Amino acid sequence: MYDSGKIIPGLIIFVLIVTFPIWFNHGVAADPPKAELPKDKKQCVLPLSEIRPNHMKTLNQWRDEVLRTEDRSFFSVEGTMYQKSLQNACMQCHVSKKKFCDVCHTYAAVTPYCWDCHLEPVEEATKEDVN
Amino acid sequence: MFEKALKGNNNYWMWLGFLGTFMAIGAICYIRQFNYGLGLTGMSRDVSWGLYISNFTFLVGVAAGGVMLVLPYYVHNYKVFGRITILGEFLAIAALTMCLMFIIADLGQPIRALNVLLHPTPNSMLFWDMIVLNGYLFLNIICGWVILTAERKQVKPPKWVYIFVYISIPFAISIHTVTAMLYCGLPGRHFWLSAIIAPRFLASAFAAGPALIVFVSLILKRVAHFDAGREATNKMVTIILYAALINAFFVMLEFFVGYYSQIPGHMHTLQYLFFGLEHHGHVYNNLVPFMWGFVVLTLTGFTLLAIPYTRRNDFWLAIGSAALFIGLWLDKGIGFVLGGFVPSPLEEITEYYPTFNEIMITIAVWCTGFFILTVLYKIAVGVEHEVEA
Amino acid sequence: MDKKRREFLKIAGISTLAGLGAPAVVDRLVSGVSPLAARAAVEVQPGGHGAESQAPAEHGAEVVPTGKQYGMVIDVRKFIAQPGLADECIKACNVSHNIPQFPDPKDEIKWIWLTGHENAFPDNSQYHLSETMENNQVLVLCNHCANPPCVRACPTKATFKDKNGIVAMDYHRCIGCRFCMAACPYGSRSFNWRDPRDPQGGLDMNNLNRLFPTRMRGVVEKCNFCVERLGRGEEPACVAATGGSKAMVFGDLNDPDSEIRQVLKQNYTVQRKPSLGTKPSVFYII
Numbered sequence: 001m002y003d004s005g006k007i008i009p010g011l012i013i014f015v016l017i018v019t020f021p022i023w024f025n026h027g028v029a030a031d032p033p034k035a036e037l038p039k040d041k042k043q044c045v046l047p048l049s050e051i052r053p054n055h056m057k058t059l060n061q062w063r064d065e066v067l068r069t070e071d072r073s074f075f076s077v078e079g080t081m082y083q084k085s086l087q088n089a090c091m092q093c094h095v096s097k098k099k100f101c102d103v104c105h106t107y108a109a110v111t112p113y114c115w116d117c118h119l120e121p122v123e124e125a126t127k128e129d130v131n
Numbered sequence: 132m133f134e135k136a137l138k139g140n141n142n143y144w145m146w147l148g149f150l151g152t153f154m155a156i157g158a159i160c161y162i163r164q165f166n167y168g169l170g171l172t173g174m175s176r177d178v179s180w181g182l183y184i185s186n187f188t189f190l191v192g193v194a195a196g197g198v199m200l201v202l203p204y205y206v207h208n209y210k211v212f213g214r215i216t217i218l219g220e221f222l223a224i225a226a227l228t229m230c231l232m233f234i235i236a237d238l239g240q241p242i243r244a245l246n247v248l249l250h251p252t253p254n255s256m257l258f259w260d261m262i263v264l265n266g267y268l269f270l271n272i273i274c275g276w277v278i279l280t281a282e283r284k285q286v287k288p289p290k291w292v293y294i295f296v297y298i299s300i301p302f303a304i305s306i307h308t309v310t311a312m313l314y315c316g317l318p319g320r321h322f323w324l325s326a327i328i329a330p331r332f333l334a335s336a337f338a339a340g341p342a343l344i345v346f347v348s349l350i351l352k353r354v355a356h357f358d359a360g361r362e363a364t365n366k367m368v369t370i371i372l373y374a375a376l377i378n379a380f381f382v383m384l385e386f387f388v389g390y391y392s393q394i395p396g397h398m399h400t401l402q403y404l405f406f407g408l409e410h411h412g413h414v415y416n417n418l419v420p421f422m423w424g425f426v427v428l429t430l431t432g433f434t435l436l437a438i439p440y441t442r443r444n445d446f447w448l449a450i451g452s453a454a455l456f457i458g459l460w461l462d463k464g465i466g467f468v469l470g471g472f473v474p475s476p477l478e479e480i481t482e483y484y485p486t487f488n489e490i491m492i493t494i495a496v497w498c499t500g501f502f503i504l505t506v507l508y509k510i511a512v513g514v515e516h517e518v519e520a
Numbered sequence: 521m522d523k524k525r526r527e528f529l530k531i532a533g534i535s536t537l538a539g540l541g542a543p544a545v546v547d548r549l550v551s552g553v554s555p556l557a558a559r560a561a562v563e564v565q566p567g568g569h570g571a572e573s574q575a576p577a578e579h580g581a582e583v584v585p586t587g588k589q590y591g592m593v594i595d596v597r598k599f600i601a602q603p604g605l606a607d608e609c610i611k612a613c614n615v616s617h618n619i620p621q622f623p624d625p626k627d628e629i630k631w632i633w634l635t636g637h638e639n640a641f642p643d644n645s646q647y648h649l650s651e652t653m654e655n656n657q658v659l660v661l662c663n664h665c666a667n668p669p670c671v672r673a674c675p676t677k678a679t680f681k682d683k684n685g686i687v688a689m690d691y692h693r694c695i696g697c698r699f700c701m702a703a704c705p706y707g708s709r710s711f712n713w714r715d716p717r718d719p720q721g722g723l724d725m726n727n728l729n730r731l732f733p734t735r736m737r738g739v740v741e742k743c744n745f746c747v748e749r750l751g752r753g754e755e756p757a758c759v760a761a762t763g764g765s766k767a768m769v770f771g772d773l774n775d776p777d778s779e780i781r782q783v784l785k786q787n788y789t790v791q792r793k794p795s796l797g798t799k800p801s802v803f804y805i806i
Binding site: 063066067068069070072083087113116117118122 | 680682683688690691692728730731734735736751
Binding site: 167168169170172173174175176177179180234237238239240241243244246247249250252254255256257258261313314317318319320471472475476477478479481 | 625673675706715
């Protein structure tokens with residue numbers, strides 16, 4: 001091989017850089033975050049096993065139903081009626097965007113654009129303004 | 132064949148470096164726009180399209196203009212254009228790339244651009260424009276590349292490529308027709324609501340595209356020893372002259388319809404573009420110099436190209452074709468789109484002044500187009516030289 | 521005729537045929553591609569008042585329309601009698617929909633606003649206009665046309681006709697091409713040239729209607745006939761702001777028993793630019 005003196009160290013440096021996150025964390029994954037759940041509510045719109053992996057699909061489905069097919073029917077959870085709405089249903093119980101939404105989204109490095117338009121619960125907003 | 136673009140003299144690299152500098156400045160300006168929003172441009176609620184869309188419209192024409200070389204050569208077997216059809220095809224690639232860049236620069240949410248494919252909407256002319264523009268780009272890349280490769284190997288191009296060549300001819304017409312339909316099907320925009328828009332666009336395109344090719348081929352003659360040939364140049368000039376004449380005829384027809392019918396909506400924009408429009412005691416006329424520039428430059432260009440003495444002189448021929456190209460750009464790339472927004476649907480007048488940021492992005496897109504054009508022409512000329520050697 | 525030319529004509533003929541057939545194929549493909557797309561295709565069906573039927577109708581004959589078409593009657597006389605009422609309507613809309621009030625007119629966003637009589641009705645005669653009208657300002661808003669050009673122009677179905685006849689916007693889908701703004705003959709659409717939440721001149725984030733979202737930059741927005749309030753069984757915000765004055769009457773234009781139809785029956789009304797065939801759903805009593 002020509003230039004093996006350059007190629008082999010180069011390859012080693014490349015592999016080291018690419019694998020940086022693995023060896024830097026000693027092969028141990030960071031603890032998965034724990035989203036803060038509402039204390040006084042037991043039941044969500046869907047069972048945990050569905051809502052956790054599929055909440056984005058549910059939100060998209062609600063969005064299309066409400067906005068595009070004008071199906072604004074309400075639904076009931078534990079006897080309370082809710083609209084199909086992120087801002088006006090989900091966030092009624094999950095009162096903190098930071099402790100509920102952001103912890104996982106930051107961990108998974110996703111930035112959904114929900115909050116570009118939709119308003120997060122007011123307590124959080126004021127805190128953010130103070131910061 | 133790309134290796135041909137990697138070997139060049141100092142002038143070649145300096146030219147690319149010059150273009151690259153503007154491309155870099157434009158990229159920074161685009162990042163600023165991406166982060167802040169289109170509020171960094173001069174566009175407003177009343178003039179909601181600006182330099183980006185107007186230049187896009189003009190460049191669709193430049194792309195379509197290449198067909199004026201392809202059609203005589205492939206359909207009428209006009210052999211003289213054999214050396215330069217590749218210039219037409221490569222010009223279309225560069226022009227269409229600019230078009231797509233202008234569209235992306237103009238979108239408020241560029242990252243959602245693919246929604247056009249995700250939610251196809253056949254009733255929208257923009258959907259069809261997307262299809263024909265990308266289709267024509269694809270066709271030109273295929274045809275240009277395959278035919279040039281065959282030429283380099285000194286074999287006949289494969290038969291299947293002719294299918295794409297022939298399809299590309301109606302596609303060239305369609306890209307500019309559909310682009311005209313973006314405008315001429317909108318109720319309440321009197322200046323655009325005219326059945327003559329599509330033919331007028333085609334006429335101006337068939338003048339502007341070949342004019343640019345004549346101009347560039349004269350440069351290639353000096354810097355790259357690539358001679359398009361006197362007969363081919365003369366034939367292109369004839370095409371340019373007729374097309375420019377038809378375009379002027381169509382413009383005058385618009386004037387006749389507006390001013391003879393005396394329907395205010397049909398006169399207002401022409402009045403605004405060419406003479407200035409008075410409204411509540413104020414005369415709005417910021418596009419007037421551009422429109423008279425269009426008249427003067429196209430007349431100059433036409434004269435220089437029409438008189439045999441100046442046509443035979445490379446210097447005057449270059450000046451003439453450049454004047455015609457710039458003149459037609461002023462007409463379609465400035466006046467047509469921007470003028471259509473005056474007066475607004477609520478009979479108010481808002482004038483549009485592009486911002487520095489916006490102008491730099493526009494220049495950068497043009498420079499990117501010329502960068503691509505330079506590289507592609509370098510390859511094409513390199514192959515020609517290799518074959519001749 | 522040489523061989524090449526003959527070949528070309530053959531190909532040209534075949535591609536023309538293919539071109540003629542393509543739209544039908546595309547239509548079928550589109551409606552078959554996903555339930556969502558199919559649903560969207562259904563939404564586009566115009567159910568408007570006076571919607572033309574497919575069969576050739578007698579010239580000028582009104583075809584019995586199907587479906588709902590919400591509309592509005594604006595009684596200009598009542599707004600003249602109560603100065604300041606129009607501003608109340610505008611304010612109610614701005615507050616209800618979190619509409620930013622940018623100081624620079626270039627960034628302006630408006631859903632309902634006041635404009636001169638001649639600006640609102642440029643097609644009507646302005647010659648020797650009565651003094652009241654000459655200086656009068658009229659409320660204008662999206663006309664929620666039964667035949668909306670903006671919906672035709674939109675390349676992503678981000679703006680569409682919903683089943684109540686409202687020309688709705690799906691801000692999640694809008695790519696910000698502003699084709700709809702060029703297509704609207706009433707200047708009813710605004711574009712978010714900058715972030716509506718921009719601390720410089722944008723919304724006051726501590727003072728919002730927290731039941732309604734804001735918009736993001738780069739999308740087009742316009743009056744939505746308060747579709748979110750209708751869903752809760754309330755009147756549109758501007759109509760509610762007129763109180764019991766009946767300066768604005770809102771209702772289903774296709775329901776012969778609705779209040780709006782009674783008002784239309786009893787009064788001579790005009791629409792903005794009716795000659796364009798857009799069939800506006802907002803009527804004015806002058």
